Amino acid sequence: MGFKRKDLLGTRDLTAAEIRALLESAESFKEIAERPLKKVPALRGKTVINLFFEPSTRTRTSFEIAAKRLSADAVNMTASTSSVVKGESLLDTVDNIQAMAPDIIVIRHKFVGAAHLIAGRINARVVNAGDGANEHPTQALLDLLTISEHKKLEPGLTVAIIGDIAHSRVARSNIWAMLTLGIKVRVCAPPTMLPRDLDKIPGVTVWARPEAALAGADVVMMLRIQLERQDRLLFPSIRDYARVFGLNRRRLDLAAPDAIVMHPGPMNRGVEITSEVADSDRAVILNQVSNGVALRMAVLFLLGGQGHE
Amino acid sequence: MSDNNSALLLKNARLIDAGQNLDEKADILLVAGKVAEIAAATDAPGAAVLDLAGAWVMPGAVDMHAHLREPGFEYKETILSGARAAVAGGFTSIVCMANTKPVNDSSAVTRFILEQARSAPAKVLPVAAITKGMRGEELVEMGDLAEAGAVAFSEDGKTVANSKLLRHALEYASLFNRPLLCHCQDNALFADGVIHEGQIAAAHGLPGIPTLAEDIDIARTIMLAEYLDVPVHICHVSSKEGVRLIKSAKARGVKVTAEVTPHHLFLDERAVVDLAYSEDLAQSLKPEQLCYNTATKMSPPLRSTADVAALRAALADGTIDVIATDHAPHEATEKAVEYDLAPFGVVGLETALALGLRLIYEKVLTPLQLSARLSLTPAAILGLSDRGTLAVGKAADLMIIDPELKWVVDPGKFHSKSRNTPFAGWQMTGRVVKTIVDGEIVFTL
Numbered sequence: 001m002g003f004k005r006k007d008l009l010g011t012r013d014l015t016a017a018e019i020r021a022l023l024e025s026a027e028s029f030k031e032i033a034e035r036p037l038k039k040v041p042a043l044r045g046k047t048v049i050n051l052f053f054e055p056s057t058r059t060r061t062s063f064e065i066a067a068k069r070l071s072a073d074a075v076n077m078t079a080s081t082s083s084v085v086k087g088e089s090l091l092d093t094v095d096n097i098q099a100m101a102p103d104i105i106v107i108r109h110k111f112v113g114a115a116h117l118i119a120g121r122i123n124a125r126v127v128n129a130g131d132g133a134n135e136h137p138t139q140a141l142l143d144l145l146t147i148s149e150h151k152k153l154e155p156g157l158t159v160a161i162i163g164d165i166a167h168s169r170v171a172r173s174n175i176w177a178m179l180t181l182g183i184k185v186r187v188c189a190p191p192t193m194l195p196r197d198l199d200k201i202p203g204v205t206v207w208a209r210p211e212a213a214l215a216g217a218d219v220v221m222m223l224r225i226q227l228e229r230q231d232r233l234l235f236p237s238i239r240d241y242a243r244v245f246g247l248n249r250r251r252l253d254l255a256a257p258d259a260i261v262m263h264p265g266p267m268n269r270g271v272e273i274t275s276e277v278a279d280s281d282r283a284v285i286l287n288q289v290s291n292g293v294a295l296r297m298a299v300l301f302l303l304g305g306q307g308h309e
Numbered sequence: 310m311s312d313n314n315s316a317l318l319l320k321n322a323r324l325i326d327a328g329q330n331l332d333e334k335a336d337i338l339l340v341a342g343k344v345a346e347i348a349a350a351t352d353a354p355g356a357a358v359l360d361l362a363g364a365w366v367m368p369g370a371v372d373m374h375a376h377l378r379e380p381g382f383e384y385k386e387t388i389l390s391g392a393r394a395a396v397a398g399g400f401t402s403i404v405c406m407a408n409t410k411p412v413n414d415s416s417a418v419t420r421f422i423l424e425q426a427r428s429a430p431a432k433v434l435p436v437a438a439i440t441k442g443m444r445g446e447e448l449v450e451m452g453d454l455a456e457a458g459a460v461a462f463s464e465d466g467k468t469v470a471n472s473k474l475l476r477h478a479l480e481y482a483s484l485f486n487r488p489l490l491c492h493c494q495d496n497a498l499f500a501d502g503v504i505h506e507g508q509i510a511a512a513h514g515l516p517g518i519p520t521l522a523e524d525i526d527i528a529r530t531i532m533l534a535e536y537l538d539v540p541v542h543i544c545h546v547s548s549k550e551g552v553r554l555i556k557s558a559k560a561r562g563v564k565v566t567a568e569v570t571p572h573h574l575f576l577d578e579r580a581v582v583d584l585a586y587s588e589d590l591a592q593s594l595k596p597e598q599l600c601y602n603t604a605t606k607m608s609p610p611l612r613s614t615a616d617v618a619a620l621r622a623a624l625a626d627g628t629i630d631v632i633a634t635d636h637a638p639h640e641a642t643e644k645a646v647e648y649d650l651a652p653f654g655v656v657g658l659e660t661a662l663a664l665g666l667r668l669i670y671e672k673v674l675t676p677l678q679l680s681a682r683l684s685l686t687p688a689a690i691l692g693l694s695d696r697g698t699l700a701v702g703k704a705a706d707l708m709i710i711d712p713e714l715k716w717v718v719d720p721g722k723f724h725s726k727s728r729n730t731p732f733a734g735w736q737m738t739g740r741v742v743k744t745i746v747d748g749e750i751v752f753t754l
Binding site: 119195 | 645
């Protein structure tokens with residue numbers, strides 16, 4: 001099997017072979033969702049802790065379902081029930097969790113590097129389910145899995161990622177994985193949401209206007225705009241953002257005729273994407289959600305299942 | 310020759326002293342805490358003799374930027390532990406910044422610091438805050454503080470955002486010939502940044518601190534000093550543009566001086582994600598300790614390679630006058646947190662001199678220039694006319710350096726109470742083997 005790491009912290013360091021191994025494995029788990037009894041015994045007796053320091057419904061649920069379909073015991077810990085509110089440090093929390101001997105920890109945290117910090121501390125395997133604006137590797141992998149249902153993942157494929165790039169771990173994890181596979185990545189954001197010097201990263205092209213970024217693109221990935229950022233002076237109004245950057249039918253027509261439309265969710269309908277586009281047959285947004293479970297089963301299986309111990 | 314009972318004769322030194330423009334073999338006689346004689350060869354009956362066999366003697370380094378944390382944060386550092394770290398690194402005079410608890414904004418706190426410093430091996434010079442409580446609202450009693458022993462005023466760690474207040478501070482401090490040491494930072498642009506806004510921040514999603522946050526405030530500070538025709542000192546310059554602003558101000562005759570820290574001269578933003586990017590670390594850290602290591606978090610942050618190159622050039626050509634450590638001790642558990650949450654700052658007193666020597670080996674500075682940047686100029690800026698050089702009659706504050714001694718930075722062996730250095734495992738050449746303050750040996754390796 002092509003994946004032998006202790007942890008999955010990001011896509012930045014993954015090789016193309018590792019990415020393909022993960023996708024291949026995920027492919028084989030897809031069919032479980034179709035069964036009447038959606039369960040395999042692969043991780044029976046293993047404990048998976050979902051340690052979420054940030055609110056998240058879909059990612060946590062997706063990991064939980066993935067763990068349960070593999071027969072693991074899945075436990076959810078969220079910030080509101082954890083001791084963070086009591087002022088305990090992350091490493092103390094982790095030491096306490098380690099003492100309960102879990103096999104896999106899935107962590108979501110608002111700060112960059114949190115998953116790396118605990119991975120260096122704990123024997124359990126760590127899956128990064130999002131650290132600040134840094135990485136969200138399972139999202140990028142499920143996005144690739146979804147793209148692979150429609151397009152060949154090979155050099156020449158062009159992906160346009162549009163939205164708040166600066167604050168997006170989804171964008172970053174996708175960028176690294178796609179660059180590794182030789183896919184062309186165009187990023188497009190208001191200048192206030194574009195990190196300075198991003199254009200110095202080889203392979204990434206930066207586009208100021210969505211029309212230019214969309215032209216001929218095979219895959220269009222719209223990012224969620226976080227409405228609270230308006231308070232931070234990053235854009236003048238929701239209305240203005242929707243007008244200038246929102247994906248509507250007219251803009252989508254600029255992309256390749258068979259371009260697919262993706263969104264990591266949750267969507268702000270009428271802001272970054274119109275309902276007309278989101279509900280069209282070009283959108284693969286719900287496939288992303290289904291594939292998320294299969295991909296996360298693959299990750300948990302490869303980290304915690306056969307081949308180890 | 311008078312009483313030589315308290316005399317010490319250093320024989321066969323290589324004396325490097327910018328104040329006298331000397332770099333030559335010499336014997337140095339110290340009597341009653343002062344330099345009594347410098348000669349190619351001399352004898353002093355009754356004096357203790359140290360044969361240095363060619364080791365270097367330089368005036369004791371003067372650190373015009375250090376945080377000693379006492380009162381209030383004695384678990385990070387005390388005046389005594391900070392002074393011990395200082396002399397172990399060749400620093401014979403160190404300031405202590407005002408951001409203690411309580412803030413050094415009254416003569417009572419200044420006197421407390423000086424009282425604590427009486428048993429310290431280095432000379433400790435209190436820097437008072439510019440505003441009461443460092444709240445940026447009203448000026449401290451500068452006259453009273455100057456009389457109590459404050460050598461300068463600084464709001465270090467913060468900026469005085471109100472330009473009218475900063476103007477009045479500059480004007481009033483000039484009455485007492487006390488410089489303002491300005492930490493230049495536009496708070497709105499700094500925002501919640503934690504590393505340099507550049508390629509690494511872009512790639513890793515860490516909130517960036519633009520050089521602009523520093524540059525705008527350097528420009529404002531220079532404009533005030535120019536308008537008022539008063540001196541001002543810019544702390545820890547980290548950016549190329551900051552250097553350009555200072556250089557052009559100096560060319561116009563503005564009384565501006567500036568410092569740079571060793572970490573800004575030796576590390577750039579890449580260290581945040583790979584602490585070993587530039588150096589084979591003799592004492593290997595675990596791979597996971599190399600990325601997002603909070604020992605790389607300080608303010609201003611580690612900048613780009615272009616900024617580092619500009620700082621080195623500016624230090625060589627004199628645009629930057631001083632090397633200062635910005636020694637900022639933090640206890641280990643405070644730094645063992647998420648990168649965003651870690652406090653800013655690194656310790657520097659025990660690594661600065663070795664890094665300074667590297668600047669000589671790397672042909673950035675000459676030995677005389679290093680002596681100027683570490684001793685002569687900071688003493689002059691702080692108005693300390695009795696030190697910074699080893700001319701006859703000056704204080705016998707000096708360091709003896711074995712320029713060839715190889716050693717590895719091991720934070721576990723620091724005299725400082727804190728270990729937060731980005732230089733752990735660095736292989737150094739050259740080290741302080743003895744430090745002398747007022748003619749007394751206060752440190753021996």
